[in-house]
Amino acid sequence: MFKTLFIIGLGSFCGGIFRFLLTRFVQNHFLAAFPFGTMIVNITGCLLIGIFYGLFERGNLLNTDLRLFLTVGLCGGFTTFSSFMNENFVLLREQNYLYFMSYTVLSIVLGLTAVYVGHLIVKAL
Known part of the structure; x- marks a missing residue:
């Protein structure tokens, strides 16, 4: 269990740093009150989690530790919005509209x- 928590924590650490750097970079280039940085982080996180789960479904990334590092850790630390959107995607794909x-x-x-x-x-x- 400690190994799993460490892997998720390491991914979260990296994702949080990437979120901070990307948000700051974008906000420094778009001088506006609109939160472009957060929006770009959220959309990028959705793209990443879609790519990762797509690779898992194809069988290209079967390692459980890598899966946890990339999705729960990296994407979770980068933005929980990606998890929210992936869960919504699954509900739509399963036609569970309610x-x-x-x-x-x-x-x-x-x-x-x-x-x-x-x-x-x-x-x-």
């Missing part, structure tokens, strides 16, 4: 609500 809509809407609405409540808690302190 779960797809529920997951998407609840994630966005509850996520925004949680951020708002968090801000309210801090203001109340």
